[in-house]
Structures are given as structure tokens and as C-alpha cells.
Amino acid sequence: MSDFLAGINGPSDLKHLAVDQLPDLADEIRRALLTYSHAHGGHIGSNLGLVEATIALHYVFDSPRDHIIFDVSHQSYVHKMLTGRREAFTDPSKFGDVTGFTNPLESAHDPFVLGHTGTSISLACGMAKARDLMGGSGNVIALIGDGALSSAVAFEGLNEAGELHGNLIIVLNDNEMSIAEDHGGMYDDLAELRVSKGRAQRNLFRSMGLDYRYVEDGNDVAALVRAFDEVKNIDHPIVVHIHTLKGKGLGDEEGSVESNHWHNPDSAAGSPLNARKTYGMMAMDALAARFDREPGLLVISPATPGSNGITREWRAAAGAHYLDTGITEEHAVAFAAGVARAGGTPVLATSATFFQRAYDQIHQEFALNQAPGTLLIFGGGISGTDNTHSGAGDIMMFGNVPGLTCLAPTSGRELLDMLAWSTGPAARPVAIRMPGNDVLAAERLGGYPTFGGTTTIGENTAGVGAHDERDITVTPTVGNPWARYTVTRAGSQIALIGLGDAYPTAEAAARELDARGVTATVINPHQFSTIDVATLDALRADHTVVVTVEDGQLEGGWGEKIASYYGRTDQTQPIRTTPMRVINFGARKEVTDRVPLATLRERYGLTPEHIAERALAAL
Amino acid sequence: MSDFLAGINGPSDLKHLAVDQLPDLADEIRRALLTYSHAHGGHIGSNLGLVEATIALHYVFDSPRDHIIFDVSHQSYVHKMLTGRREAFTDPSKFGDVTGFTNPLESAHDPFVLGHTGTSISLACGMAKARDLMGGSGNVIALIGDGALSSAVAFEGLNEAGELHGNLIIVLNDNEMSIAEDHGGMYDDLAELRVSKGRAQRNLFRSMGLDYRYVEDGNDVAALVRAFDEVKNIDHPIVVHIHTLKGKGLGDEEGSVESNHWHNPDSAAGSPLNARKTYGMMAMDALAARFDREPGLLVISPATPGSNGITREWRAAAGAHYLDTGITEEHAVAFAAGVARAGGTPVLATSATFFQRAYDQIHQEFALNQAPGTLLIFGGGISGTDNTHSGAGDIMMFGNVPGLTCLAPTSGRELLDMLAWSTGPAARPVAIRMPGNDVLAAERLGGYPTFGGTTTIGENTAGVGAHDERDITVTPTVGNPWARYTVTRAGSQIALIGLGDAYPTAEAAARELDARGVTATVINPHQFSTIDVATLDALRADHTVVVTVEDGQLEGGWGEKIASYYGRTDQTQPIRTTPMRVINFGARKEVTDRVPLATLRERYGLTPEHIAERALAAL
Known part of the structure; x- marks a missing residue:
């Protein structure tokens, strides 16, 4: 067995290997990743699929002179192993020394700290533009997965890329993200491109004015090296569409394990029942019990069901009452407003940090239009999470939106009462901040009284919410049983x-x-x-x-x-x-x-x- | 001359006309719009282009049973004239009685109040989904312009539409938005579709799994009626691409007047120099003076240059130092972060209300990455504007972002000093709230001392911003000359x-x-x-x-x-x-x-x- 990895302390060491030695290196890295993931966890499926592509990128390009931007960046483990940080994946005493995301504070090979989906193309466009303005040189590469491509900002970036004139290489890692759920739209287009080996007339990227190249086996490192060699220093933007096998090396589970499928950072399938899952499942069960008699009740998840207690079994049973919109928070919120204004009852669930994407739609389509729907905020509040997934700003993000009622239950019972209200008599836009681990711990201990049997003081004569002028939108308090403390x-x-x-x-x-x-x-x-x-x-x-x-x-x-x-x-x-x-x-x-x-x-x-x-x- | 309009108090009156009478009605409406706009102003160009399409929509479909959603909704004047609100456009004493946007409080024919670009497709998807879940019927129609199509959420919506199975009609009003500026990307695709009369193989919509139909003359009301009749009650999503002439009826100016071109609600070209334009021009002139020696200095505008003092002459002189990204705030902010991290100096200018779209990118790509760039916030603060363009939330939106320095100049001199700092020594992400009309009025009166010759009190020993731990991102105050009051x-x-x-x-x-x-x-x-x-x-x-x-x-x-x-x-x-x-x-x-x-x-x-x-x- 080879032992190349131990000698690689940076991309220059990699370049000393011959191309025919790279598959052995890939095997070493894959084995190391499997050992690492069994001991430490992490987003291993997407990293396993990208072993060869990452090797080929660093073999061909010259990071950090060439900039490689990993979208969302939790498929950057191999990149980290090849850029001086391999021990964090090979030495158990150093597992956890590096973050799961790229970070400029960690390495000059990491241009950005990234954890939200779809911005790599825009960032790459910006770097390319700055290079061209300032007379610089070097390649700018964005590596983005097919799951991220449905994200709004990725489209905006593709459209800009189609307008740039200098070097820009967009590597699309296509691991058939769309298999698990019934996704159509542009995923049909990607499927056609795969079937036709890149020759289909219908081609989203060419439609947007981009050059295009297809690599059938995205786990063939020699083929990737050839492809990247050919596009290196190209004088215009190009998409290199590589077809990879997610989870390659996992054996029977290859590409089929749903927990590896949605490579969203909060999809911690298999972890013990935390507050997110406990209260998420509680809410979902309460809604499911009403599906038979409420045809318009619809649970919407922008690609993060598992971590929020929306289990695969629940989804299967929910049928048409559940919709996964893909990683599209903006669309999801506007969509929910549409459902609500047409008489349906939408319940949209995702993380506080991802709701940031829909700030405008929460203000405009949802709150200003007084759309009677429910937003379930998961993962709000301070936590030990990484810096790209902080939920510490959720109260300020939601609580200041005129016209939006924001509830914060302190028990499972109160959550269910609030959800019953928001999806029924409320008839207004409501956000519910799902209870966290402190509430869960207190409930388990029985340490404090749950909602009910308590009192309000003072007379509710205040003017807050008392407007009814047509030219003013406020957060209504009339008819809200939680308006009083x-x-x-x-x-x-x-x-x-x-x-x-x-x-x-x-x-x-x-x-x-x-x-x-x-x-x-x-x-x-x-x-x-x-x-x-x-x-x-x-x-x-x-x-x-x-x-x-x-x-x-x-x-x-x-x-x-x-x-x-x-x-x-x-x-x-x-x-x-x-x-x-x-x-x-x-x-x-x-x-x-x-x-x-x-x-x-x-x-x-x-x-x-x-x-x-x-x-x-x-x- | 015909006098049909006076008899139309709702869509049912319209349906009593014969198809060959509709062109005369279109002429009446166009004349009324021209009279109205000369007296009252408004977004007249896009409305003039849509006279025939709006007539045909209401002739064929049955609003409000069929839902017609006007994207951004400032092309909804003709719709309002045909749905019981014509006097607000024909009777000078009633000009201004209706808002420039659709509004459910005004009419049952207006499903939403809308003023931000690109959400109509998502809203329509939601309405269609609710209809299908609840066993309803009726058509759902989104009318969206080509300029709005570059907006992120519109893509997310198109992608969802490609996955829906029931009735959904997306009318794309293509008035060659991309003419004025050098836009490529998907606009090349639209151009190919126009040249080929809809037959080009390269077709963004088909690429996304949507059915497609082209109408060459989008101002031929009979052709439109035929096209809409054919897609009425269709059982799957379809894009009807209509090619219209913006500003039709303006005579020599037809389709060529830039002030009508960017149909953004704040592009109030021709209005007197308000604070926005005064201080915007002041800032732009200060930047332009540095272009020769600072190749990386780049002004970015997501499709709203005119209203912010970025004049056509200035843009022409700026050359590569100016970039219009289209209506893409999210991309624009991430793009600016890319420019900044690659050594360039981005200055991104748009309205407070539109920055809402980029809330996530401001937090993540811009502030968390400490990208040294400048955001110029126009139109912040309370004003008499409509409810979809309020700037009253800008202080809370920007001021609470960890890692972002937010400046609020109180004079033109202070603005220039702040801008010189933010684009030079600051080396951090900065937002500058452009001075408003109160500052402008005070400066004109000379009524209060401008910045300088004043004092600070107390010792700057406070801990705010004093962290330098790698695991924490705060708003730095060291080296910020405006950190002290x-x-x-x-x-x-x-x-x-x-x-x-x-x-x-x-x-x-x-x-x-x-x-x-x-x-x-x-x-x-x-x-x-x-x-x-x-x-x-x-x-x-x-x-x-x-x-x-x-x-x-x-x-x-x-x-x-x-x-x-x-x-x-x-x-x-x-x-x-x-x-x-x-x-x-x-x-x-x-x-x-x-x-x-x-x-x-x-x-x-x-x-x-x-x-x-x-x-x-x-x-």
C-alpha cells in the first residue's frame, strides 16, 4: 500500500507525484476519511465523492495564486488534507483541530469562510473581476454541488458569469442530488446532460451564455486532470460539469444513504434526540393528525427536513401535505405566502440561520401581505455552533418585522397550543421559535410550571396594535391569546x-x-x-x-x-x-x-x- | 374615435367587446395613460408596453377567480383601469386615488401588495399548489418582465414551476430590458429566442422543464387573445414569452428612453435634485477622481443607478470602474465581497429597501468575512413612500450585524470623509447611510456646524470591539475615526x-x-x-x-x-x-x-x- 499522503504538506508536494500515482493517493485519502468519520462524524458523503476532483484541482492549479472557492465549504475536507492540514484528519489526537468549513484564518488556501449555500459563483465572479481590473493573473475556480444550484444566488451568479469576459471556471459537482426526492425543474436538464454525456441541446449553462464541458467519470482522477489542464488559464467563463458518486467508498451505502444525501450542515441524522428533533416531531405529529380533514395544510421544508424532526417516515405518510422546495428559502417563504393567500395553511420549517436568506420575503410577501401562515424557527439562540450557522440573531431578525407575530413557547404544551392557533384561528402571519435544549431539560426535570394556571396583570388598554387604518401595517394583537404576558x-x-x-x-x-x-x-x-x-x-x-x-x-x-x-x-x-x-x-x-x-x-x-x-x- | 373605456367597470364589461374592437380600446387606454403620466408621473413606459397584453389577459381569463399576479406590480396601471379603477387614471381629480402597486385592500382583482422584484412566480406556484391540494380550479397567472427575471427568487420560482404538475401560466413580458447596458447571460438566450421566433434550441425555460410558447408581437391584441385562449385551463406549467415594445405610444422615445427603461420604482429620473441624487453624485465624483490611480476601485449598482446620482454620463466615463449587475442584490453583495477579498475596492449602492434581499450575504459573505468594501444605503429612514419601499427599517437591518461598521454622516463633508476612509484605510466592511433631505436642507441653510472643530469626552477605555480572539467576530472600533461620538x-x-x-x-x-x-x-x-x-x-x-x-x-x-x-x-x-x-x-x-x-x-x-x-x- 502506498504512503503518499504523509509526504503532502501542501499542493507543491502533490505536484511531485505522477498522474498514475494519484489513484493510490485517492485510496489513502478515502480510507483516512472513513476512519475519521467513524471516529468524529461530519459531512463525509460529499467529501468522499470529491476525493479525485480535489486532488486533480490541486494537481493542475496553483493555489493560493489560483483561487479555489468551495461552495458551502463542507466538502472541503480533502482540500484541507492537501493544503497542510492533513493531520486534523489522520491523527486522532488532532481531530477537531480544523473547522468543517474553509476559513482564511486557518489557511491561505481558503479564500472565504462559507457555510451558506450557493454564493461561490458570485464570490468567484468578484475575484475574477478584481483580477481583470487590476491587471492580475491566475485562475478563479468555484466548486459547487448540484444541490446548491437551485439556490437563488447561484443563479444570479451564473447569470453574471455569463457576462464576464475573463478567466472563470465553475466546477459543477453533479452527484445526482435529485434522486431521493421528486425534483424536476433544472434537475431534468442535468439528467439529460448526464445521459447524453454533455451533448444534449437543452443545456442550462449554454442557455445562460456559458461555455460548457462534461466529464463523465468525476471519480477518474486522470480524466479530471486532463479536463482541468485543458481549461486552465482559459480566457472566458466555463462550466466543467463532473459526474461523481457521492459517498464513493462507503460500500453498499454508496450514494444511497439519505443522511449523506442532503449535504446540509444541520442534517445531523442519527444523532440523539435533541430539542430540535423532539419538538419538531411533536409539531409534525400534531399537524399530521389534521391532514385528513384539512386538505390545504402543507408543511414546507427548504431541504432541511431531517434535522428538524421531519422524518422520512413522516414525509412518506404526509404525501401531498409535504413539500421540499430544495435549498430555496426565498422562494419557500414567497411560495408559503401564495399558498396562504389562496386559502391553504402553510407551515414552513427551517433553521434561524437559513431564514436570513428570506429576510425580504418575510417582510414583504409574508408580513406586509398579512399572509396567514406559520414559520417554524429551528436552532435560534446562542450555541456552540460554527460561525456560519449562528442562530443568535433570530430574535432581532424576526421580532422587528412589522406585521409579524413572533411566539416563543416555553414548553411542548405551549408550542402545540401556539401551533394550533397559528394554523387555525390566528389568520395572520406567525413565526414560532421552537423551544431549545433548556426548555427540553426543564421539561424532563419537571422543574418549572408549564403554561396554564397563571395570571395576567394590568388592563390591556394600551394602544399597541390598535391601528386599523388602511395605510398602516402593524403587528396585530387583537385575538392573539399570547399578546399578554x-x-x-x-x-x-x-x-x-x-x-x-x-x-x-x-x-x-x-x-x-x-x-x-x-x-x-x-x-x-x-x-x-x-x-x-x-x-x-x-x-x-x-x-x-x-x-x-x-x-x-x-x-x-x-x-x-x-x-x-x-x-x-x-x-x-x-x-x-x-x-x-x-x-x-x-x-x-x-x-x-x-x-x-x-x-x-x-x-x-x-x-x-x-x-x-x-x-x-x-x- | 371609440369610447369603450368609459363603459368598463370590471372585466365582465370588457368581455362584451368583440376582438376587433380591442385595438381601439388599447388606443383609448394608451392615450389616457399618456395624459395621466404627463400630469401625474409614474412608471409609464412599462405600462404602455403592456396595454394589449393586459387587455388580452382580462378578455380571456376570469379574474378574480383566475388569479393574475403582476410582478413588482408597477406595470399594473392597465389592470387597474380594467378592474373598476379607471377613473383614477382618467379623471384628473382622482389621480393618485390608487397606489402604483397592486393591493388587496383596493380590489379583489389584486392578490398581493408587491413592490420588490421577482417573487410573482413563487407566489403563483403557492397559489397553484393550494388550489391543487384543496381540489379547486381556475388559472394562476404570473406576469413578469425580462428585467425581473435576473432576480434570484425568480429563478427559484421557475425551478419550482418546473416541478409542478397542474395549471400555471407564466407570461414573460420581454421588452428587451438588456438593451441599455451590456448584459449577457440569459439575456443572450432571450435574444436568440426572439430572433428564432421562439424556435431556438437554446431555451432557458425548456431547460428548466417548462413548456414554452412564443408570441412575436406582444402588442397585437388579437394574437395575444389567441395565445391566451390556447393556454387557458392548461394542465401543466407553461411560459408564454411575449415580445413587447416598452413605451409604445411615446413616439420617438419608444423603447429608447432610459428613464423608462429600468422600471425600478426609485428610478425617478428627471425629478429635481433631492438628497439622494445630490449626495450620490457627490460620492460618485469623489470616487471617479481616483479611478486613474486605483484600478481596483469598482462601483456596483444592482439596476438602480439613476435614482442614486449615478448618471449616464458618469457611468460612461467610469468605464470598467462601474458595473450594473441587474436586479440582483444578493449576488451583488457576495460579488462585492469577492472583489474585496481579491484586493479590489468595491462600493455598492442601492436603496435600503432593496438591501433587504441581501441580508444573509451582508451577514455572511460581507461582514463575517470582514471583506473591505463599502455599502452605500440610499433612501433610509421614514418617508412618505408606499408600503413596499419603506426605508424605516434600515438602522435595525444594518446596525445589528456583527462585524459591520455602520456610519451616518450629517453633512456632505462628513460623507466624503467617511467614504474616503471606508474605501481606503478602513480595511473592513462598512455601510454608509447616505444623508437625507433634512441634512440637505440644513446644509443649504447653513444652520448648524458641520463636522470638525468639535470635541470628544471621556476616555476610550471601553471593552467594546477589544476582542482579538480568532473564534469571535465583532465590529472593530480600533482605527475607526468615527467610533467616538x-x-x-x-x-x-x-x-x-x-x-x-x-x-x-x-x-x-x-x-x-x-x-x-x-x-x-x-x-x-x-x-x-x-x-x-x-x-x-x-x-x-x-x-x-x-x-x-x-x-x-x-x-x-x-x-x-x-x-x-x-x-x-x-x-x-x-x-x-x-x-x-x-x-x-x-x-x-x-x-x-x-x-x-x-x-x-x-x-x-x-x-x-x-x-x-x-x-x-x-x-
Whole structure:
């Protein structure tokens, strides 16, 4: 058996090998990847399929002078192995030393940190444009998978590429992404190109003004070297369509394992039941029970069903009540608005970080049009995730959209009640932030009262949401059973308001305060789209400190609204009272990269002890 | 001359005409549109081109049972004239009674309120899906222009359409959008289809799995009626490609007037020099002066140059230093990140409302990657615009992005200084909120001191931005000359901080307070990405009230950060001080539809008198 890999500390070492030695290197890398993945996990299927292509790219091109941009970048393991980072995949003591994504802080061979789908072509166009403007040289290569191609921005990039005149090489890794689900559209076109070995007249890329070349066996490293050699230093944009076998080397499972199929970073199939899956399945089961009598009820997932508890079995049983739109968040939200306005009941589920793509459609087609649909936000809040998948900004992203009702359940029961409302009597656009692991842990412990049997205070006479002028769109509170905050524990002096997954922390802080002789009020706000001014005003009677706790970014988030409310209304109260002191707890305005959650909680002071101490000091 | 139009109060009246009477009706409508546009303005070019197509649609289909969705919807004037709203275009006393966009509150014939490009296909897919799920009937028709087709979400929609099985009719209005600028990509494909009268092998739509039909003369109403009759009640998705003449009826200007060409709602060519154009031209001139010695300096506009002061003459002179990407904000931002990371200096200019499309790319490709580029935000803040083009959310959209520096100049001089910094020494991602009409008015009056000759207070010892850990991305303040607030007027008791275009209001409120015997401090914060805690802490010495003024949505905005900062730090001060009272002034969380700016200012209390009164009351 060969031992080439051990001698490769960068692309220049690779170039010393002969082409006929490369298949042996590919075998070594494939074996290493299998060993690595069994011990460590990761997106192994797409990386296995790309072993030969990545070797060929680095054999032919001269990174980092030539720029190779890996779309989404979780198929970059082989690239990392060939660019000085092989030990992170071959030495078990170093597994985990590198991130699953490319990162310029890690290597000069990584032009970008990337984790969202479809931007590689646009980025490559930009690099090519800068090179041509500044009189530089070198190749710019974007490597993108067929699954990513359905993503909106990839199309915009292809269209721009068709307008550029200089060197630009788009390598399309076609591993027949479209097999598992019934995808048509441009996937039919790719299928025709495969069948015709690239000769079909119907050719999306030529239709967009791009040159095109097909490589039938994308796992034949010599063929790839020939193809890349021929396009190296080409003077115009070209698509090199390579047909690869995803999961090559996995044996019987080759290309057939669904958990490897959707190469989305959050599709952690096989991992234990976390909050995402627990509450996702709970929600899906509740909806499925209604399918027979509600033909218009439709669950929509933009390519991320598995990680959100939408299991293969559930999908099969759901039939026409389920639709996977591919990786197309923008379309998915506008589509849901269309379903809703035509009388259907859409429920769209995906990660907070991916909803960022649909920010405009959430504002315009969904909220402004008051489309009666439900968005289920998974993975919101701070976590130990990598920097491209942070959910810490979800409260600010959704909570500030005029016209959108944003709910944050604190238990499975409350989630189901909210979902029943949003898909029924609500008749308005609603986003529900799925409960997280703190809620799940609290429910398992039975450590705090679930929704129900509690009280509201103050009269709901506030003007928020009271407009009915035609020229104004606000978030309606009328008919919303969660518009009022609930006092779950009556106390005085200090009121703790904990939003959604931060609610258990507020409860725990109250227990800390008990031990210090203060019986604090605890409040479940239920929602983060409007503030319940009746409750906030009523608190003035016997509280001087209000503490808000949220597990997301403070700036632009929810607690600041309460601080601002008290600040701007203190002096307008009928009876002049002492100004309320408001202390907001939440995350800093930063993106963190695999920083453990416990570390973040310490850093942000999001611990019951710290919250209790700060509240006491403010009395 | 015929007088059919006067008898048409809905589509059923239209159906009583014979096909050979329709050309006369088209003439009537065209004349009415010309009269209307001369008196009232509006997006007349695209409407003139669509007179026959709109007549034919309503002649053949049965709205509102059949749903007709007008993409972007500012080509919906003829539709409005035929669906009971003709007097708003024929009776001068009623001009302006209807909005320039479709709106369900106006008519049952308008399925959506739409103003952003490219979502009609997704919305139509959703309506078709709901119909098929629920066992309904009727046609769903999306009418979309060729300019909108380059927009990402339109591609996602086309791809979905290729996967649907029931009735769906996409009418592509091809008025050769690509003429004015050098657009290639899919526009070459459309050109081939036109030349071949729809028979070219290269066919983007067929490539995506869609049926296809071509109508050579899209202004021949009888031909259109035949074509629509043939596709009515079709059992699968089809694209009907109609070739129309934009501006038909304008005479010599037919199809050639650039101001009619980009049918973007903010391309108000010919209107007097407002702040957008004034400061846009100022910025463009400053950049152009550097082109000779900075080959990598590139101005990017996603299809909205004219309204932002990027004149045709300027573009011609800029040559390769200017790029119009088409209506592709997502691509444009990722593209700019690519240019930046390859050593170029991108400056991307568009409206606040359109930047919403690129929210994800601003977070990921631009800010997280710390791409050294500049985003110029036009049209931010409250205004009397329609509800689909509100800029009131720009501060919350940009100001909460970790890693992004957001500047808000209060004069032309400050804008130029900021732009020189952002395109030079900054070496980080920067967004600049272009000054608005309040700044322009103040500059013309010379009513307040411009940037310079002022002071900062407090020591800059705060930890904000002080991280340098590799696993955290924050907004850097080191090396940012605008990270510190500037005290432009020293006073006591009350400090007024006015952000960007709201700065003149803060100055005016201070003058109101002078008249009432209080000499207030006035502060120019320069930026809204970090808070200057040194200045805020120093204010505690001799102020008890801090007032923030911004011309955007309060919730999620800038002033709330200051309220929150004081609330959570008051009790941690070395010397225990009286809590600071913070009053935030800004817009409510709502979208307004053509409500005059003066009305909004009254509603939000954004007047110097009101601000002064409230500040005094809080003392």
C-alpha cells in the first residue's frame, strides 16, 4: 500500500507525484476519511465523492495564486488534507483541530469562510473581476454541488458569469442530488446532460451564455486532470460539469444513504434526540393528525427536513401535505405566502440561520401581505455552533418585522397550543421559535410550571396594535391569546421576564433570589413581537427592577424594547413614580465560532447566580 | 374615435367587446395613460408596453377567480383601469386615488401588495399548489418582465414551476430590458429566442422543464387573445414569452428612453435634485477622481443607478470602474465581497429597501468575512413612500450585524470623509447611510456646524470591539475615526444625540430648550454599529436625561441600545449615581403607505418642540 499522503504538506508536494500515482493517493485519502468519520462524524458523503476532483484541482492549479472557492465549504475536507492540514484528519489526537468549513484564518488556501449555500459563483465572479481590473493573473475556480444550484444566488451568479469576459471556471459537482426526492425543474436538464454525456441541446449553462464541458467519470482522477489542464488559464467563463458518486467508498451505502444525501450542515441524522428533533416531531405529529380533514395544510421544508424532526417516515405518510422546495428559502417563504393567500395553511420549517436568506420575503410577501401562515424557527439562540450557522440573531431578525407575530413557547404544551392557533384561528402571519435544549431539560426535570394556571396583570388598554387604518401595517394583537404576558410567580421588588428558551434561567434566578430573601416576580412573555405595556405599567406599583433574559443578541433584540419603553414613559405616568431600573441580559453583538455554550453563558452573564446578584445590586 | 373605456367597470364589461374592437380600446387606454403620466408621473413606459397584453389577459381569463399576479406590480396601471379603477387614471381629480402597486385592500382583482422584484412566480406556484391540494380550479397567472427575471427568487420560482404538475401560466413580458447596458447571460438566450421566433434550441425555460410558447408581437391584441385562449385551463406549467415594445405610444422615445427603461420604482429620473441624487453624485465624483490611480476601485449598482446620482454620463466615463449587475442584490453583495477579498475596492449602492434581499450575504459573505468594501444605503429612514419601499427599517437591518461598521454622516463633508476612509484605510466592511433631505436642507441653510472643530469626552477605555480572539467576530472600533461620538455643543442636564439625518432635529430641539432656559448638550454619534460607552459614561457627571433621535424604527434600532446600556450599567458605576433617564425618539414598528412625512413626524413626536417638552418633563 502506498504512503503518499504523509509526504503532502501542501499542493507543491502533490505536484511531485505522477498522474498514475494519484489513484493510490485517492485510496489513502478515502480510507483516512472513513476512519475519521467513524471516529468524529461530519459531512463525509460529499467529501468522499470529491476525493479525485480535489486532488486533480490541486494537481493542475496553483493555489493560493489560483483561487479555489468551495461552495458551502463542507466538502472541503480533502482540500484541507492537501493544503497542510492533513493531520486534523489522520491523527486522532488532532481531530477537531480544523473547522468543517474553509476559513482564511486557518489557511491561505481558503479564500472565504462559507457555510451558506450557493454564493461561490458570485464570490468567484468578484475575484475574477478584481483580477481583470487590476491587471492580475491566475485562475478563479468555484466548486459547487448540484444541490446548491437551485439556490437563488447561484443563479444570479451564473447569470453574471455569463457576462464576464475573463478567466472563470465553475466546477459543477453533479452527484445526482435529485434522486431521493421528486425534483424536476433544472434537475431534468442535468439528467439529460448526464445521459447524453454533455451533448444534449437543452443545456442550462449554454442557455445562460456559458461555455460548457462534461466529464463523465468525476471519480477518474486522470480524466479530471486532463479536463482541468485543458481549461486552465482559459480566457472566458466555463462550466466543467463532473459526474461523481457521492459517498464513493462507503460500500453498499454508496450514494444511497439519505443522511449523506442532503449535504446540509444541520442534517445531523442519527444523532440523539435533541430539542430540535423532539419538538419538531411533536409539531409534525400534531399537524399530521389534521391532514385528513384539512386538505390545504402543507408543511414546507427548504431541504432541511431531517434535522428538524421531519422524518422520512413522516414525509412518506404526509404525501401531498409535504413539500421540499430544495435549498430555496426565498422562494419557500414567497411560495408559503401564495399558498396562504389562496386559502391553504402553510407551515414552513427551517433553521434561524437559513431564514436570513428570506429576510425580504418575510417582510414583504409574508408580513406586509398579512399572509396567514406559520414559520417554524429551528436552532435560534446562542450555541456552540460554527460561525456560519449562528442562530443568535433570530430574535432581532424576526421580532422587528412589522406585521409579524413572533411566539416563543416555553414548553411542548405551549408550542402545540401556539401551533394550533397559528394554523387555525390566528389568520395572520406567525413565526414560532421552537423551544431549545433548556426548555427540553426543564421539561424532563419537571422543574418549572408549564403554561396554564397563571395570571395576567394590568388592563390591556394600551394602544399597541390598535391601528386599523388602511395605510398602516402593524403587528396585530387583537385575538392573539399570547399578546399578554403571564405572571407565573407573583412577587415584588424584582420582576424577571424570561423569553422562550431563557425562561428556565429566569425561574432559576428567582430561586437564587429566594435564597437571598427576595421573592421575585417571574413572567413568561410568550412572544417577542409586541411589548405588553399593561403588564409593564402594572409592575411599577411594587417593583423597582425589571430584568429581561433572552438567549440571543441583546442589540436589536427583545429586552432593549422594554428598557426603552420604561425610559420613554416613566415621566408620563399618571402618578410620578421612581424610574424603573431595567437590566437586559443576552448575548453580545458578535459571531462566535465553536465556542462552547457554557463559556458563552459565563461571558454574557447568562447564569442564574449572576442575574440574581445584578438584580439585587440594583435594588 | 371609440369610447369603450368609459363603459368598463370590471372585466365582465370588457368581455362584451368583440376582438376587433380591442385595438381601439388599447388606443383609448394608451392615450389616457399618456395624459395621466404627463400630469401625474409614474412608471409609464412599462405600462404602455403592456396595454394589449393586459387587455388580452382580462378578455380571456376570469379574474378574480383566475388569479393574475403582476410582478413588482408597477406595470399594473392597465389592470387597474380594467378592474373598476379607471377613473383614477382618467379623471384628473382622482389621480393618485390608487397606489402604483397592486393591493388587496383596493380590489379583489389584486392578490398581493408587491413592490420588490421577482417573487410573482413563487407566489403563483403557492397559489397553484393550494388550489391543487384543496381540489379547486381556475388559472394562476404570473406576469413578469425580462428585467425581473435576473432576480434570484425568480429563478427559484421557475425551478419550482418546473416541478409542478397542474395549471400555471407564466407570461414573460420581454421588452428587451438588456438593451441599455451590456448584459449577457440569459439575456443572450432571450435574444436568440426572439430572433428564432421562439424556435431556438437554446431555451432557458425548456431547460428548466417548462413548456414554452412564443408570441412575436406582444402588442397585437388579437394574437395575444389567441395565445391566451390556447393556454387557458392548461394542465401543466407553461411560459408564454411575449415580445413587447416598452413605451409604445411615446413616439420617438419608444423603447429608447432610459428613464423608462429600468422600471425600478426609485428610478425617478428627471425629478429635481433631492438628497439622494445630490449626495450620490457627490460620492460618485469623489470616487471617479481616483479611478486613474486605483484600478481596483469598482462601483456596483444592482439596476438602480439613476435614482442614486449615478448618471449616464458618469457611468460612461467610469468605464470598467462601474458595473450594473441587474436586479440582483444578493449576488451583488457576495460579488462585492469577492472583489474585496481579491484586493479590489468595491462600493455598492442601492436603496435600503432593496438591501433587504441581501441580508444573509451582508451577514455572511460581507461582514463575517470582514471583506473591505463599502455599502452605500440610499433612501433610509421614514418617508412618505408606499408600503413596499419603506426605508424605516434600515438602522435595525444594518446596525445589528456583527462585524459591520455602520456610519451616518450629517453633512456632505462628513460623507466624503467617511467614504474616503471606508474605501481606503478602513480595511473592513462598512455601510454608509447616505444623508437625507433634512441634512440637505440644513446644509443649504447653513444652520448648524458641520463636522470638525468639535470635541470628544471621556476616555476610550471601553471593552467594546477589544476582542482579538480568532473564534469571535465583532465590529472593530480600533482605527475607526468615527467610533467616538462628538460633542458638537457642550451643555448640561440634557444631552441630545441625533443620528445622521435626525441630527438637525436634535440641534433644533436644543434651540427650543435654549428658549426655555436649559443649555443642552448636542452630540453627533457618527455611527450606529457600536455605542461609545466612554461618552455615555462621561455624561453621567452633569446630565440626568439623555435623548436619542433617529428617523427610523425604534424597535431593534439604535436608541434602544443606549437605553439598555444605561439600564444595565447604572448600578455598576464606580460612584453610584442617579440612574440616567433615557428617552428614545423614532418611528413606531409599522409600515406606512404614502402617509405624508409631516404626518409621520407628528405621530412619532419627531418634532423639535415635542422632543424639548418631553426632555424638560423628565428633568
